[in-house]
Amino acid sequence: xxxxxxxxxxxxxxxxxxxxxxxxxxxxxxxxxxxxxxxxxxxxxxxxxxxxxxxxxxxxxxxxxxxxxxxxxxxxxxxxxxxxxxxxxxxxxxxxxxxxxxxxxxxxxxxxxxxxxxxxxxxxxxxxxxxxxxxxxxxxxxxxxxxxxxxxxxxxxxxxxxxxxxxxxxxxxxxxxxxxxxxxxxxxxxxxxxxxxxxxxxxxxxxxxxxxxxxxxxxxxxxxxxxxxxxxxxxxxxxxxxxxxxxxxxxxxxxxxxxxxxxxxxxxxxxxxxxxxxxxxxxxxxxxxxxxxxxxxxxxxxxxxxxxxxxxxxxxxxxxxxxxxxxxxxxxxxxxxxxxxxxxxxxxxxxxxxxxxxxxxxxxxxxxxxxxxxxxxxxxxxxxxxxxxxxxxxxxxxxxxxxxxxxxxxxxxxxxxxxxxxxxxxxxxxxxxxxxxxxxxxxxxxxxxxxxxxxxxxxxxxxxxxxxxxxx
Amino acid sequence: xxxxxxxxxxxxxxxxxxxxxxxxxxxxxxxxxxxxxxxxxxxxxxxxxxxxxxxxxxxxxxxxxxxxxxxxxxxxxxxxxxxxxxxxxxxxxxxxxxxxxxxxxxxxxxxxxxxxxxxxxxxxxxxxxxxxxxxxxxxxxxxxxxxxxxxxxxxxxxxxxxxxxxxxxxxxxxxxxxxxxxxxxxxxxxxxxxxxxxxxxxxxxxxxxxxxxxxxxxxxxxxxxxxxxxxxxxxxxxxxxxxxxxxxxxxxxxxxxxxxxxxxxxxxxxxxxxxxxxxxxxxxxxxxxxxxxxxxxxxxxxxxxxxxxxxxxxxxxxxxxxxxxxxxxxxxxxxxxxxxxxxxxxxxxxxxxxxxxxxxxxxxxxxxxxxxxxxxxxxxxxxxxxxxxxxxxxxxxxxxxxxxxxxxxxxxxxxxxxxxxxxxxxxxxxxxxxxxxxxxxxxxxxxxxxxxxxxxxxxxxxxxxxxxxxxx
Numbered sequence: 001x002x003x004x005x006x007x008x009x010x011x012x013x014x015x016x017x018x019x020x021x022x023x024x025x026x027x028x029x030x031x032x033x034x035x036x037x038x039x040x041x042x043x044x045x046x047x048x049x050x051x052x053x054x055x056x057x058x059x060x061x062x063x064x065x066x067x068x069x070x071x072x073x074x075x076x077x078x079x080x081x082x083x084x085x086x087x088x089x090x091x092x093x094x095x096x097x098x099x100x101x102x103x104x105x106x107x108x109x110x111x112x113x114x115x116x117x118x119x120x121x122x123x124x125x126x127x128x129x130x131x132x133x134x135x136x137x138x139x140x141x142x143x144x145x146x147x148x149x150x151x152x153x154x155x156x157x158x159x160x161x162x163x164x165x166x167x168x169x170x171x172x173x174x175x176x177x178x179x180x181x182x183x184x185x186x187x188x189x190x191x192x193x194x195x196x197x198x199x200x201x202x203x204x205x206x207x208x209x210x211x212x213x214x215x216x217x218x219x220x221x222x223x224x225x226x227x228x229x230x231x232x233x234x235x236x237x238x239x240x241x242x243x244x245x246x247x248x249x250x251x252x253x254x255x256x257x258x259x260x261x262x263x264x265x266x267x268x269x270x271x272x273x274x275x276x277x278x279x280x281x282x283x284x285x286x287x288x289x290x291x292x293x294x295x296x297x298x299x300x301x302x303x304x305x306x307x308x309x310x311x312x313x314x315x316x317x318x319x320x321x322x323x324x325x326x327x328x329x330x331x332x333x334x335x336x337x338x339x340x341x342x343x344x345x346x347x348x349x350x351x352x353x354x355x356x357x358x359x360x361x362x363x364x365x366x367x368x369x370x371x372x373x374x375x376x377x378x379x380x381x382x383x384x385x386x387x388x389x390x391x392x393x394x395x396x397x398x399x400x401x402x403x404x405x406x407x408x409x410x411x412x413x414x415x416x417x418x419x420x421x422x423x424x425x426x427x428x429x430x431x432x433x434x435x436x437x438x439x440x441x442x443x444x445x446x447x448x449x450x451x452x453x454x455x456x457x458x459x460x461x462x463x464x465x466x467x468x469x470x471x472x
Numbered sequence: 473x474x475x476x477x478x479x480x481x482x483x484x485x486x487x488x489x490x491x492x493x494x495x496x497x498x499x500x501x502x503x504x505x506x507x508x509x510x511x512x513x514x515x516x517x518x519x520x521x522x523x524x525x526x527x528x529x530x531x532x533x534x535x536x537x538x539x540x541x542x543x544x545x546x547x548x549x550x551x552x553x554x555x556x557x558x559x560x561x562x563x564x565x566x567x568x569x570x571x572x573x574x575x576x577x578x579x580x581x582x583x584x585x586x587x588x589x590x591x592x593x594x595x596x597x598x599x600x601x602x603x604x605x606x607x608x609x610x611x612x613x614x615x616x617x618x619x620x621x622x623x624x625x626x627x628x629x630x631x632x633x634x635x636x637x638x639x640x641x642x643x644x645x646x647x648x649x650x651x652x653x654x655x656x657x658x659x660x661x662x663x664x665x666x667x668x669x670x671x672x673x674x675x676x677x678x679x680x681x682x683x684x685x686x687x688x689x690x691x692x693x694x695x696x697x698x699x700x701x702x703x704x705x706x707x708x709x710x711x712x713x714x715x716x717x718x719x720x721x722x723x724x725x726x727x728x729x730x731x732x733x734x735x736x737x738x739x740x741x742x743x744x745x746x747x748x749x750x751x752x753x754x755x756x757x758x759x760x761x762x763x764x765x766x767x768x769x770x771x772x773x774x775x776x777x778x779x780x781x782x783x784x785x786x787x788x789x790x791x792x793x794x795x796x797x798x799x800x801x802x803x804x805x806x807x808x809x810x811x812x813x814x815x816x817x818x819x820x821x822x823x824x825x826x827x828x829x830x831x832x833x834x835x836x837x838x839x840x841x842x843x844x845x846x847x848x849x850x851x852x853x854x855x856x857x858x859x860x861x862x863x864x865x866x867x868x869x870x871x872x873x874x875x876x877x878x879x880x881x882x883x884x885x886x887x888x889x890x891x892x893x894x895x896x897x898x899x900x901x902x903x904x905x906x907x908x909x910x911x912x913x914x915x916x917x918x919x920x921x922x923x924x925x926x927x928x929x930x931x932x933x934x935x936x937x938x939x940x941x942x943x944x
Contacts, residue, residue, distance in 0.1 A: 067766075081732060130605075141596065145787075184652075261540070317618060339655075343652035347789070347790070
C-alpha cells in the first residue's frame with residue numbers, strides 16, 4: 001500500500017482529522033481490503049499525501065497501535081496485525097427488541113394511589129434542603145474524596161445524638177453503618193451474618209425483605225403473628241437464629257409489640273451467642289398517637305441490630321438508611337466493608353447531617369405528624385358511614401400511615417374489583433403473606449400518607465359508594 | 473394504688489408533662505414497685521390529684537397501653553400487665569468498648585498519597601453542579617416519590633446518548649441499570665447470573681471485585697495475564713463462564729487489550745448461551761493518549777455487560793455507576809429489581825442528567841484529560857534522572873492514571889521502606905494478586921491523579937533521592 005486517498009472532511013468538521021484517518025484505516029482492515037502484514041504508508045508520506053500535519057497522522061497511527069489494529073517493526077514501518085484477521089465476529093440473529101413496558105414515570109399508572117411507600121410531597125422543606133446542600137457543596141474539596149465505607153462520621157454523629165434522644169437507641173457513631181436503602185443494608189447484613197443461620201421473618205410481612213434475603217441465598221422461616229406480633233413459640237420451634245421484626249408498627253398489620261413480648265424475644269436472642277434480632281424501625285417517627293415508641297434496641301443493644309430509613313421522614317427518593325450494629329459485630333463488619341464503598345453521596349450525607357443538627361428534621365417530622373394525624377382523622381371520618389353500613393372494621397390505625405379494612409369476603413372482592421376498574425391502587429393483606437392464599441383477601445390496605453383530602457374523598461366514594469351490606 | 477405523687481417539672485420543662493407521667497409509671501413497673509395486676513388510679517383522679525388536664529393523663533395512659541405496660545378492663549380501669557413481669561432482661565457483661573481506630577478522615581493518614589482511587593479535586597465544577605442541583609430541586613415535587621429501581625429514565629437516556637457517542641456502546645435506555653457504585657452493581661449482577669456459573673477475574677486485578685464476589689459466595693477462577701490481557705487459553709481451561717475484564721486499561725497493569733484479543737474473548741463468550749463478558753470500563757474517559765478506546769460492548773452487545781462509574785470523571789464521593797445489560801437479561805433483571813429500590817438519590821441522578829445533556833461532562837473530562845496528561849508528563853520528566861540512574865522501567869503509562877515502576881528487588885524494598893517511613897502511600901503490584909507472593913514485589917504502583925506538582929516532586933525526592941543502582 002503506497003498511500004491512502006481519504007476523503008477528509010476538512011472544514012466545519014465534526015470528527016477530528018486524526019479520527020477520520022483512524023476510522024478509515026480501521027474500516028479498511030475490518031473489511032479485508034487491507035490484508036494481514038500489509039505495510040502501511042509511512043507517517044511522513046501519508047501526511048504529505050493528504051497535506052496534513054505529521055502530528056495528525058501520528059495520533060491516528062498511535063491509536064491504531066494502541067488498539068492492536070497495526071504493529072510496528074523497528075526501522076521498517078507499520079503493518080496490519082495478523083492476529084486481528086484470525087478472529088472475526090460471530091454471525092448474529094438480529095437483536096431482540098426491548099420490551100415496550102417502559103414508562104417514564106410509574107406514578108401515571110394510577111389515578112388514586114393508596115400507596116404504602118409514599119409521603120406527602122407538598123411539605124418537603126425544599127428551601128432548607130437547597131440552602132444546606134449549597135453550604136455543603138461550598139464547604140471545601142474534602143468531600144470529593146472517597147469517604148468512609150460506613151458513612152461519613154459527621155452524619156453518624158448526628159444520627160447517634162438523634163437516635164438517642166428520639167428513639168432511645170443506645171449506640172456510638174462507630175456502630176452506625178449508612179447505606180442507600182434498607183434493601184442494600186440487608187444485602188450487607190446477609191454478608192455479615194454467618195450463612196448457615198436461618199432468618200425468621202414475619203408472615204405477613206414486607207415482601208422486599210423476603211425477596212432480598214432469598215436473593216442472597218439465605219434460608220428463611222416464615223413466622224406467623226399473633227395479636228402481639230411475631231409468635232415466640234413459633235420462632236423457637238422454627239430453628240431460626242435471626243429474627244427480623246418490625247416491633248414499633250408491624251408491617252402490614254400495624255401491631256405494636258407490647259413490652260412483654262419484646263422482653264420475651266430478647267430472652268430468646270440471649271439463649272445463644274450468635275442469635276440476633278433485626279429491628280426494622282421503618283415507621284419510627286410516625287406513631288401518630290404521641291411520642292414515638294422507644295426502640296427495642298434500647299432494651300438490649302448487644303442483641304438488636306437496629307435499622308431505619310429517611311424514606312418516610314424525608315422522601316423515598318432520597319436514598320439514605322442506616323443500621324446500628326452490636327459492638328461485637330463491628331470488627332467483622334469493618335473488615336468486610338474495607339472492600340466496599342459507601343453507597344451514599346457525601347454531599348447528601350453532609351446535607352442531612354446539617355439538617356438533623358439544625359433541628360430541621362425534628363421540626364419537619366412534627367409538622368408531618370400533625371398533617372398525617374389530621375389526614376387520618378379525616379379519612380376515618382369520611383369512611384365512617386360506609387364502615388357502619390357495610391360491616392367493615394378498621395385496624396392498624398394506631399401507629400402507621402395506612403389503614404386495614406376488614407370486611408365480608410364478597411364485599412372485599414367487589415371493592416377490589418372497583419379499585420382496579422377505577423385505577424385506584426390499594427393492596428390486599430393476602431399479598432403480604434409468603435404464600436398467597438385466601439388468608440387476608442377480605443382485608444384491604446390503604447396508605448394515606450401521599451393522598452390529599454379531595455383524592456381521598458373521591459377514591460372512597462368510588463370504592464364504597466352505593467354498596468349494600470350482606471351478600472352482593 | 474390510689475394515686476401517684478409525681479414530682480412534675482412544670483415550668484421551663486424539657487420533657488412534656490405526659491411524658492413525665494409515662495416515664496414515672498414505666499419506672500414504677502420496671503422496678504417492681506408496681507406489681508402485676510395492680511390497679512392504676514383512674515385518669516380523672518390522677519389528673520385532679522396532679523392538677524393537670526385530663527388530656528395529659530390520657531396521652532400518658534395511651535402510651536403505656538400501646539407499649540403493653542398496662543392493660544385496660546372495660547368499665548373497671550387500668551392495670552399493670554402481668555405479662556411484662558414474667559420476663560426480665562438478662563444480666564449482661566459491661567459492653568465492649570468500640571475499637572479506637574476511628575479517625576475523622578482517612579486522608580490524614582498519609583502525607584503524600586499516590587492513590588489510585590482519587591481525582592484532582594481542585595477542578596471540580598462546583599458552580600455548575602450547584603446551579604444544576606438547585607434547578608433540579610426546584611423542578612417539582614415529582615422527584616420526591618420513589619423512582620424506577622433501574623434508575624431515572626432521564627438519566628438513562630442521557631447516559632445512552634453519551635455512551636453511544638463517546639464509548640461506542642450500543643444500547644437503549646432500557647438496558648441501563650444505575651446504582652451506587654460498581655460494587656453494588658456487582659452485588660446485583662451476582663444475583664442476576666445463575667449461581668452455579670464461575671466468574672473468571674484478572675490476576676493481578678482489582679481486589680474489591682474479588683472480595684465483593686466472594687462475599688456473594690461466588691466461585692472465582694483467577695486467570696493470569698499475558699502482555700495482551702487475560703489469557704484466553706487459561707480462561708478456556710478454567711471452566712469459568714463469566715469473564716470479568718478491564719480491557720480499556722487493565723487494572724493494575726495498564727494493558728490495553730488489542731482488538732484481536734477482544735475478538736478472541738468474544739468468540740469464547742459465544743460458545744455457550746449463558747456465557748458473558750463483564751467489561752469494567754472504570755477508566756473509560758481517561759485514555760490520555762487521544763480518543764478513548766472504543767468499548768468491547770460495541771463489538772457484541774449481546775455478550776458483553778458493560779459497567780462504568782463517575783468516580784473518576786466526577787468524584788469518588790458521588791456514588792453513581794451504571795451497567796448496560798444484554799437485552800436477553802432484561803426480563804429477569806427487571807423481575808428481580810422490582811424487589812429492590814434504586815440506590816441513587818433522584819436529585820443527584822437528575823443533576824447528573826442535566827450535567828451530561830448540557831455538555832458539561834464532556835467539557836469537564838476534556839479539561840481533566842489535559843490536566844492529567846500534563847501531570848503525567850511532568851511526573852515522568854521529574855522521575856527521568858532517577859529512572860536512568862537506578863535502572864527502573866516504567867509501564868502502564870499509556871492509558872491509566874498511575875505508573876508502574878519496575879526495579880531491582882533490593883531497590884524496590886528500599887523505596888517501599890522509605891515510603892512507609894515518610895508516610896507516602898503507594899502500592900506494590902504484588903498486593904493485586906489473588907495470592908500475595910514475591911511476584912510483583914519489585915514493581916511499585918503510583919497513582920498521580922490526586923497529587924499536585926509540588927507534592928509529586930517532594931515525594932519522588934523522598935523516595936529516590938541519594939539512592940544508587942546496583943546492590944544497596
